[in-house]
Structure formats: structure tokens, C-alpha cells
Amino acid sequence: MAVLPLLFALIGLVLYTVLGGADFGAGLWQLLAGRGPAADRIREHAHQANAPVWEANHVWLIFVVTVLWTAYPTVIGSVSATLSVPLGLAALGIVLRGLTYAMQTAIGRPVPLVENAFALACLVSPFMLGAVIGALASGRVPVGTSGGDLVGSWVNPTSVLAGGLAVLTSAFLGAVYLAADARRLRAAELERAFRLRALISGALCGAVAIGGLVVVDHDAHRIFLGLVTGWGVVAVVVSGAAGVVSLALVARRSFGVARLAAATAVAALVAGWAVAQRPFLLPGLTLRMAAADTRTLVCLVVATVAGALIVLPALGYLFRLSLSGRFDPGRAPGAAVAPAPVSRSRRLPAAPVAAACLVAGFVLLTIADAPAAHAAGVLLLSGAAIAGFTAVDPAGLAGRGDAVNESDD
Amino acid sequence: MIPGPEYLDQARQLQALSFTVHIPLVCFGIAFPAMVLWAEWRYLRTGDAVCRVLARRWTKVMVALFAAGVVTGTVLSFEMGLLWPSFTATFGSVFGLAFAIEGFSFFVEAIFLGIYAYGWDRLSPRLHFASGIPVVISGLTGSFMVIAVNGWMNHPQGFRIENGRVVDVQPLTALFGNSYFWHEFVHMYLAGYLVAGFAVAAPYAFARLRGRWDRYHRTAFAIPFTAAAVTAPLQVLVGDWVARDVAVQQPVKLAAIEGLGTTTAGAPEHLLGYYTDGHVIWGIEIPRLLSLLAFHDPGATVTGLDSVPLSDQPPVNVVRYAFQTMVGGGTLLALLGVVFLVLVRRSRRLPETRWFYRAAVVSAPVAYVALIAGWVTTEVGRQPWVVYGVMRTEDAVTGATTVPFGYGALAAVYALLIAGLIWVLRVLARAPLPALSIPDAPSVRQPGGA
Numbered sequence: 001m002a003v004l005p006l007l008f009a010l011i012g013l014v015l016y017t018v019l020g021g022a023d024f025g026a027g028l029w030q031l032l033a034g035r036g037p038a039a040d041r042i043r044e045h046a047h048q049a050n051a052p053v054w055e056a057n058h059v060w061l062i063f064v065v066t067v068l069w070t071a072y073p074t075v076i077g078s079v080s081a082t083l084s085v086p087l088g089l090a091a092l093g094i095v096l097r098g099l100t101y102a103m104q105t106a107i108g109r110p111v112p113l114v115e116n117a118f119a120l121a122c123l124v125s126p127f128m129l130g131a132v133i134g135a136l137a138s139g140r141v142p143v144g145t146s147g148g149d150l151v152g153s154w155v156n157p158t159s160v161l162a163g164g165l166a167v168l169t170s171a172f173l174g175a176v177y178l179a180a181d182a183r184r185l186r187a188a189e190l191e192r193a194f195r196l197r198a199l200i201s202g203a204l205c206g207a208v209a210i211g212g213l214v215v216v217d218h219d220a221h222r223i224f225l226g227l228v229t230g231w232g233v234v235a236v237v238v239s240g241a242a243g244v245v246s247l248a249l250v251a252r253r254s255f256g257v258a259r260l261a262a263a264t265a266v267a268a269l270v271a272g273w274a275v276a277q278r279p280f281l282l283p284g285l286t287l288r289m290a291a292a293d294t295r296t297l298v299c300l301v302v303a304t305v306a307g308a309l310i311v312l313p314a315l316g317y318l319f320r321l322s323l324s325g326r327f328d329p330g331r332a333p334g335a336a337v338a339p340a341p342v343s344r345s346r347r348l349p350a351a352p353v354a355a356a357c358l359v360a361g362f363v364l365l366t367i368a369d370a371p372a373a374h375a376a377g378v379l380l381l382s383g384a385a386i387a388g389f390t391a392v393d394p395a396g397l398a399g400r401g402d403a404v405n406e407s408d409d
Numbered sequence: 410m411i412p413g414p415e416y417l418d419q420a421r422q423l424q425a426l427s428f429t430v431h432i433p434l435v436c437f438g439i440a441f442p443a444m445v446l447w448a449e450w451r452y453l454r455t456g457d458a459v460c461r462v463l464a465r466r467w468t469k470v471m472v473a474l475f476a477a478g479v480v481t482g483t484v485l486s487f488e489m490g491l492l493w494p495s496f497t498a499t500f501g502s503v504f505g506l507a508f509a510i511e512g513f514s515f516f517v518e519a520i521f522l523g524i525y526a527y528g529w530d531r532l533s534p535r536l537h538f539a540s541g542i543p544v545v546i547s548g549l550t551g552s553f554m555v556i557a558v559n560g561w562m563n564h565p566q567g568f569r570i571e572n573g574r575v576v577d578v579q580p581l582t583a584l585f586g587n588s589y590f591w592h593e594f595v596h597m598y599l600a601g602y603l604v605a606g607f608a609v610a611a612p613y614a615f616a617r618l619r620g621r622w623d624r625y626h627r628t629a630f631a632i633p634f635t636a637a638a639v640t641a642p643l644q645v646l647v648g649d650w651v652a653r654d655v656a657v658q659q660p661v662k663l664a665a666i667e668g669l670g671t672t673t674a675g676a677p678e679h680l681l682g683y684y685t686d687g688h689v690i691w692g693i694e695i696p697r698l699l700s701l702l703a704f705h706d707p708g709a710t711v712t713g714l715d716s717v718p719l720s721d722q723p724p725v726n727v728v729r730y731a732f733q734t735m736v737g738g739g740t741l742l743a744l745l746g747v748v749f750l751v752l753v754r755r756s757r758r759l760p761e762t763r764w765f766y767r768a769a770v771v772s773a774p775v776a777y778v779a780l781i782a783g784w785v786t787t788e789v790g791r792q793p794w795v796v797y798g799v800m801r802t803e804d805a806v807t808g809a810t811t812v813p814f815g816y817g818a819l820a821a822v823y824a825l826l827i828a829g830l831i832w833v834l835r836v837l838a839r840a841p842l843p844a845l846s847i848p849d850a851p852s853v854r855q856p857g858g859a
């Protein structure tokens with residue numbers, strides 16, 4: 001039971017890296033696009049592609065945080081105390097990103113200052129989150145809320161490696177995603193541009209990951225041992241193979257499958273880290289010691305499974321609409337179907353209903369004292385609000401205008 | 410105030426700053442989707458093209474505000490750990506479940522908002538309308554879960570403490586079987602309609618004062634304003650219920666709200682004035698009213714602040730002024746709502762005097778101030794406890810020396826956020842209105858529509 005929430009959190013982390021990461025990556029490519037009309041098209045494309053999905057993708061991060069603090073509260077307390085700087089910077093980056101995103105959408109055309117701020121946020125946030133993981137992996141977060149080294153905990157070889165990897169992975173995933181999108185839109189020039197970017201960043205990713213093993217050997221030897229023995233080796237090999245496969249697929253322009261392969265590479269990397277870190281979450285703190293009460297864990301697991309049953313199909317639907325191009329500009333299959341106006345015949349006398357609900361609600365909520373009466377009172381008052389709204393009939397009211405400005409309809 | 414750890418005050422202000430930005434945005438998450446959807450529904454039923462244009466334009470505003478709500482909420486969830494690590498480390502297992510469930514409701518909200526916003530013209534009208542319904546529901550469940558946490562902090566239960574560790578945790582009882590939760594939830598939910606309703610209506614009331622008042626503006630004013638106007642009087646009734654619950658469950662907070670220094674039978678109510686040395690001075694005293702309001706009995710005994718040592722008392726004047734600001738604002742809004750309802754009932758037209766529209770413009774800031782004042786009452790009135798009677802705020806606060814930097818940076822970024830958001834809303838408001846006889850509007854093809 002103690003391990004299930006961790007598993008969920010890791011799955012969430014992988015999904016955040018793959019989905020949210022691609023959104024960050026799109027922002028990075030805006031930064032690196034350069035100047036000129038071709039660059040403008042690249043920026044435009046990078047902005048449009050993730051518009052409908054980024055908020056949903058972002059929620060994975062919130063999911064990870066909430067699962068961790070419910071199931072392993074000490075861990076979140078300790079991590080926050082020690083890593084306040086990178087976490088704070090990541091949060092600021094996230095705010096900046098949301099803001100500049102909304103601004104870009106509202107303007108509808110690129111404005112350099114806003115775009116650069118957006119792209120900067122897309123660089124800072126994944127780097128900082130990666131640095132946090134590096135700090136955890138290299139055992140630099142002591143247990144307890146008095147905190148460890150405020151600087152060294154995240155400015156160290158493993159953290160820089162993990163942060164860099166997070167940025168590169170984002171760039172790679174973003175490029176693959178955008179290439180696939182460009183292909184669907186039959187924009188050959190953009191497709192070529194992003195395919196090239198994907199190949200370069202993917203190759204860099206692989207190089208850094210392999211080179212990183214040396215860094216980890218020196219800086220976080222325990223993790224290194226975990227990665228070169230037992231299941232760790234399997235994870236590393238799978239990750240490497242999946243990475244190579246995804247590059248090959250990008251080269252062959254099978255972007256959709258390439259994304260799956262890339263996701264596998266990321267998942268294997270995270271799994272390898274988890275295996276290598278076992279059984280400790282923080283130095284001296286095992287999973288079992290950190291876990292909350294069993295009852296909390298059971299509730300959490302049940303809630304997560306139930307939530308997943310609701311959310312995953314919905315998410316699938318969103319992605320299907322988005323990936324099949326239903327949201328692309330110029331596609332308007334639904335618009336032609338005009339609704340049939342319904343004649344408004346049956347109408348409850350709304351005003352008396354509202355008044356009756358109001359009086360009954362007042363008696364039950366304000367004069368009576370029992371909790372059940374209060375509950376009924378609240379329901380009646382809600383009824384009063386709805387009936388009152390219907391009685392006022394705001395749209396009809398507006399249709400009649402007022403005596404002052406009758407004519408300017 | 411009690412001297413606390415070095416960064417306690419800054420951490421508090423940081424927390425308060427983050428909330429004053431997040432909570433108004435939340436109000437739009439609670440109430441705006443319902444208004445947009447109502448406009449769309451009206452279009453589907455009557456073919457009124459104005460309602461369709463309205464729903465489409467509001468959708469853009471909703472998306473921008475939602476994005477701001479998402480990022481400020483993310484900051485808050487980081488702050489729980491960053492500012493109050495001991496709180497999260499000790500009690501995460503008790504209250505975390507609500508945030509985990511809340512996470513799922515955010516998922517639903519974000520997913521369907523994406524579908525709704527980008528599905529205009531691309532999904533069939535019915536499907537499109539249906540995709541908005543989960544957004545409304547998840548606005549409700551999202552606030553439900555957060556308030557469950559706050560209710561638990563005000564009235565902790567569902568766990569025991571043994572050797573500083575929380576044991577025997579019953580998260581469901583703690584969060585949802587909590588007697589402090591329901592009034593907070595209902596009160597906040599109505600506040601969402603008040604704030605969003607008045608705030609959406611205000612710019613159109615302003616347009617009317619400037620002489621722009623075609624059917625588009627009238628409709629855009631009437632829908633949110635009516636929603637707020639029918640809610641405002643109810644909020645007073647609910648607020649009274651809230652106060653009675655507080656009187657029973659957090660008597661010290663009630664005493665702070667009222668500035669009642671000593672436990673009194675037949676306690677009087679004081680309006681305005683200043684609390685010092687256990688009394689309210691320069692206030693207007695109404696005999697026995699407090700006992701009557703709080704316990705429905707003019708002779709009832711009301712617990713005073715002296716029931717707990719000074720170190721366990723909240724800062725009385727902050728709480729008192731916040732409370733009176735909220736009640737004053739709430740009363741004015743209720744009055745405005747009733748005036749509107751009476752005028753409309755009489756003439757079956759929108760009101761005509763300019764004074765009414767001036768008041769409508771002012772109602773938006775008043776509602777916002779009442780909202781924040783309400784939270785100040787709740788949260789500062791709970792001090793010095795972060796988990797009422799269990800953990801003191803000064804024991805929860807972080808020792809990290811980075812708090813001042815975080816404060817500066819967050820304040821700067823939030824200033825940027827607010828400026829940027831205002832700018833975005835202006836851009837959206839200035840986008841030219843489409844000609845109202847858009848080709849797919851049924852009113853063109855089907856006579857008898859609009």
C-alpha cells in the first residue's frame with residue numbers, strides 16, 4: 001500500500017515530463033527561432049499547437065505535488081525547506097508562463113518582449129524542477145523542516161545534469177510534437193524545420209544522458225550503483241534503446257510513434273532513478289517510514305483510481321480532438337448545424353416560486369436550528385436564486401431596452 | 410502581536426498576498442462558466458445571435474482568467490510547503506486527500522475548458538454546450554475541496570497526536586464530516602457569484618454611462634447583474650448563519666469579531682469603534698443584540714476574549730474591521746440587488762437612472778473588498794493557530810532565509826500579472842464586435858427566432 005501512491009506520483013511525473021515538457025519545449029523553440037518571416041512562422045506555429053491542451057498538461061504537476069504531500073508529508077516538508085530556491089523559481093516561471101501565454105493569445109500576433117518572457121519561463125521552470133530531482137537523487141535533502149544547504153543542494157553536478165536533461169527532453173519532445181502538427185497542417189517547411197530541431201535536440205539529449213552517467217558516478221555514487229546493477233541496468237538499456245528508436249522514427253518522419261518511443265525513454269529513465277534510489281526517499285528515510293497512515297493511503301489510492309476513471313477518458317477525448325485537427329483554424333464541421341429555436345410555451349410562474357422558496361428558506365436557515373433544517377434551507381434558497389433569475393429573465397429584459405436609448409438596437 | 414520566528418510576518422504577508430490574487434480569480438472559475446453557458450443555452454433555445462456573440466467573447470475572457478487562476482493556484486500549492494513546511498509535514502496526511510481530489514477536478518475543468526473554448530464552430534452546437542457542463546461542475550467541486558481543507562484547519566478533527574506524530578488519521582471524517590465546512594462552502598460559493606457577477610456587469614454599466622447601450626451591451630449587463638442581484642440578499646442570510654456557527658464552534662473568533670473583552674450575559678453589539686483594553690470605545694452600542702443574533706436569545710451568555718490567555722487571542726481590531734467591512738459591503742450589495750429586483754418587477758425594463766449604473770460600477774470593487782475582508786476575518790480570526798487549537802502558526806512557519814527574496818520576487822511578478830491581465834482584458838474588450846447577423850445565426854434563416 002505504501003508504494004502505490006509513489007507509483008502514481010511517478011506516473012504523473014512521467015506524464016508531466018512528456019506532455020507538459022512538450023509545452024515547455026514549444027516555448028524554447030520560440031526563443032531560438034531567430035528573426036525574419038520564417039522565424040515568425042515557427043513562433044506562430046509553436047504558440048498555436050499547444051493552446052487547447054497546456055492547462056490540462058499542467059495539472060499533472062499539481063497532481064504529483066498533492067499525491068506526495070498526502071502520502072509522504074515529511075518528504076514534501078523536507079524538500080520544500082531545503083529546496084525553496086529552485087521551487088520558488090519554478091513557481092515564478094510558471095506564473096510568468098501563464099501570464100505571457102494569455103497575453104500572446106489575446107494579441108493574436110507575436111510581440112517580442114512577451115514572447116521572450118514566455119520562452120524564458122519555459123527555460124527556467126523545467127530546469128529548476130529537474131534540479132530538484134537532481135538534489136533528491138544525490139541525497140542532498142536532509143530529513144526535517146529545518147532545511148539543508150540552500151545553495152549547494154541544487155547547484156551541484158547532479159542537479160545541473162538533471163536540470164539540463166529536463167530542458168533538453170522538453171526541447172526534443174516539443175520539436176517532435178510540433179513536427180507532427182505541422183505535418184497534419186501540411187506545412188512542409190515547418191515540418192522540415194521541426195524535424196531538424198528534433199534530431200539535433202534528441203541527439204544532444206542522448207549524449208548528455210550517457211555523459212551524465214559519469215557525473216552521477218562521481219557525484220551520486222549510490223544512484224550510479226543502482227543504475228548499473230539489477231533492474232537499474234534494464235531501465236537504462238530500455239531508456240537508451242527507446243531513445244535511439246525515437247530518433248530513428250523522427251528521421252523517418254513517423255512523428256506520432258516517435259512520441260510514444262520518447263515517452264518510453266523518459267518513463268524508463270524515471271523508473272531507473274526510482275529503482276536506484278530504493279528503498280530511501282531521503283537519506284535515512286525509507287518509503288515505509290515516510291508513508292502516511294494506512295487509512296489515508298487507502299483513501300488516496302481509491303480517490304486516484306476513481307479520479308483516473310473520470311479524467312483519462314476525458315483527456316483522451318481532448319487529445320483526440322486536438323490531434324485529429326478538429327481545433328485547427330479553418331475547420332468548422334459543426335458550425336453549419338443551426339439549432340432549432342424552441343418555442344417557449346410551458347413556464348412556471350417563476351416569481352411566486354422564488355418568493356415562496358425565499359420565505360421557506362429563511363425560516364429553515366435562520367429561525368430553525370437543526371442541521372437538517374439548515375441543509376434544506378440552503379437548498380430552498382438556491383431554488384429561490386434560480387427561480388428569481390428566471391423571473392427576471394435578463395435576456396428578455398435586455399431585449400426590451402430602456403426608454404432612454406430605445407432606438408440604437 | 411506575539412513575537413514569532415524571524416520570518417513569520419513576511420510569510421504571513423506572502424500568504425495573504427497570494428490569496429488576494431488567487432481568490433478573486435477563483436470566483437470567476439466558480440460562477441463565470443455558468444453565465445457563459447446560460448447565454449449559449451439561450452442562443453440554442455431562441456436563436457438569439459446576441460447571446461451567441463456574448464458567449465463566444467466571454468469564453469475568451471474566461472480562458473484568460475482561468476490561466477491566471479491556474480498559475481496563482483500552483484504558487485499556492487508550492488507555498489504550502491515553502492512557507493509552512495511543518496504544517497504540511499505534520500498534517501499532509503490528514504488534509505492532503507482533499508487537494509488530491511481537487512487536482513482531479515482541476516483536470517476536468519482544464520480539459521473541458523479546452524474543448525469548450527476551442528470547440529466553438531467545430532463541434533456540433535449540442536455537443537459544444539454539453540462540453541461546458543463539466544466546467545461548471547468542476548468549478549463547484551474544486552472550491553468544495555479547498556474549503557474542506559480550510560474548514561478542517563478551523564475545526565480540526567479526524568486524527569490524534571502521539572509524540573508529535575499524527576496517528577489514527579481518518580481523512581474522510583476530518584474533511585467531509587466536518588461541522589465547520591458547510592457554512593464556509595455555501596458562503597464562499599455565493600461570494601463567487603457576487604464577485605464574478607458584479608465584476609462582469611461593471612464594465613457594461615460603465616459603457617452605459619458613456620452612452621453605449623445597444624442590445625449587446627444591455628444583454629451583457631443584464632445576465633451577470635441579475636445573477637449577482639438575486640444572490641446578494643441571500644448572502645446576508647447565509648452570513649448570519651455563518652456567524653451563528655462561528656459563535657458555537659470558535660467562540661474566541663466571534664469575540665474578536667465583536668470586540669467582546671469579557672464573557673457577558675445579554676451581550677451588546679458594537680458598530681464601528683476601536684477595541685482596546687478589553688472594550689470597544691467610540692462605538693455605537695446596541696444592547697443585547699449580540700446575544701440575540703448569535704444565540705437567538707437576548708439573555709444568552711457570549712464567551713469573551715478573556716476565556717483564553719492573551720497569547721492565544723487574535724489581533725482583535727484587524728478581525729473586527731475586516732468583519733465590519735464585509736458586513737457593510739454585503740449589506741450595500743444586498744440593497745442594490747433588491748433595488749434592481751424591485752425596479753425590474755415594476756417596469757419590466759432595465760433601470761433608467763444614471764445613479765443605478767454608477768452604483769453598479771462601484772459594486773464590483775465593493776464585492777471584491779467584502780470577499781477579501783471575509784477571508785481576513787476567517788484567517789486572522791483563527792490566529793495564533795494555523796490548525797485551530799493544535800498547531801500554532803509560528804511553529805508552522807519555515808526557517809528558510811529565502812523568504813524575503815521570495816516575497817520581493819512574488820510581489821513583482823504578481824504586479825506584472827495583474828497589469829498583464831488588465832491589459833489582456835482590454836485587448837479582448839476592444840476587439841470589434843462581429844456583425845450580429847452572422848451567417849450561421851438561425852435568426853436569419855428562421856423567422857421568429859430572435
Ligand code: HDD
Binds near residue numbers: 644742782787
Ligand atoms: C462577497 C463576499 C461576501 C459578502 C457580501 C459577505 N461575506 Fe461573509 N465571508 C465571505 C464573503 C462575503 C468569504 C470571503 O467568502 C468568507 C471567508 C471564509 C468563508 O467561508 O467565507 C466570509 C466569512 C464570514 C465569516 C467568518 C466565517 C469563519 O470564520 O469561518 C462570517 C461570520 C461572515 N462571513 C458573516 C457575513 C455576514 C453576516 C454578511 C452579511 C452581510 C457577510 N458575511 C457578507
Ligand code: HEM
Binds near residue numbers: 055434439481516547
Ligand atoms: C478560498 C480558497 C480557494 C478556493 C475557493 C479555490 C478554488 C479554486 C478553483 C475553483 C480553481 C479553478 C481555477 C479557476 O477556475 O480559475 C482553483 C485553482 C487552483 N487552486 Fe485554488 N482555491 C482556493 C485556495 C487555494 C489554495 C489554498 C490552494 C493551494 C494550496 C489552491 C490551489 C489551487 C491550484 C493549484 C489551482 C490551479 C489548478 C488548475 O486549474 O490547474 N487554491 N482554485
Ligand code: HEM
Binds near residue numbers: 421425426556
Ligand atoms: C484551504 C486553505 C486555505 C484558505 C482558503 C486560506 C485563506 C486565506 C486567505 C484568503 C487569507 C488572506 C487574509 C489576508 O488577506 O490577510 C489567508 C491568510 C493567511 N493564511 Fe490562510 N488559507 C488557507 C490555508 C492556509 C494555510 C495552509 C496556512 C498556513 C499554514 C494559512 C495561514 C495563513 C496565514 C498565516 C495568513 C495571514 C494571516 C495574517 O495576516 O495574520 N492558511 N488565508
